[in-house]
Amino acid sequence: MKFISKHILFLMLCTASAFGGNDEDSTGKSFSESAKRISEERKSTALLYSIILPGSGQTMLGSPYKGFSFTLVGFGSALTSLISHNNFVASNERLDALEFQYRNSTTWEASNQIYKSLTETHTKMKNYQKMRNTFALVSAVVWTFNIVDVMFFTEDEGESVFSMLRMEQSAVAIAGNIDLQQQLQLRIPIQ
């Protein structure tokens, strides 16, 4: 008993055979069909994700860099477009105010100054409008291409269902040596 408490040998054998087998075994056909069905389900989910958030489908399928790129470009262009739209609306309102001032101005000098501001604001407004349209178009193209990409060009490289994992059939022994006086010492060989 003392011997056991002082030197415990802890042996753990893990075998993959308990979890699955080869494709050539008796359940091979059903495994293949199941894997295909799961892959299709994952593709559908990825497509849905990509429709909602560009790049998220690619990330889910195991292409994080591609997914991140789509998200970044899609979000960046959409945000720029939104900010440009906001500036466009603000410029439009400023134009209304300046036009009112211009109509009611009584001196040439004041009118000239207001008209200069009017011209500048109008130019800015047109630039904002152009920027908004361009980036909105970029967002739309990125979003569309992101959907096409997740449907046709992105391979499913991600995880499989745990039970479908093909694990190597090798034994791993974990030996432990517990010294009650000192501490628990474990040696875990990792392959």
Added chain:
Amino acid sequence: MLLCGAGCNEERILTPNTHDGRVPDVINFSARVDSSATKPTKFIVWLNWSYDSVRYSIKPNLKNWEVYRIIGYEDTLTVKFQLQKFVQVPTFGDSSVSIQPGNRDSVVILYRVIPVGNVDANNIQFTGKPSDIVRVSIKKK
């Protein structure tokens, strides 16, 4: 959504320029010093100008002109022009110029004329584009 918004926006046209030429501009503005006055310290400065009568031949929007001046200073940024008179004709004789004995030998005067339009239907009397500034230097006789 943004694309839809972009498609629905009409192109906004810039308001046309209505302040230039609303009142006839002053052209050919000049000044002449008349030193033939009886007193040696008194001078008359004659100002003459005109407007484009060909362009504004039919009933120009012009009621009168305002004559402004700065005397003794040349910095128009710090010193404001003082209104001298409203005139109905494009000429003005400034007889209030004098160099007092014992004072400096010369004096510099800056002149400017601003055309004033008629009161319009919206009850606005528009003041036109100021003329160029004419500099007159008068020396003691």
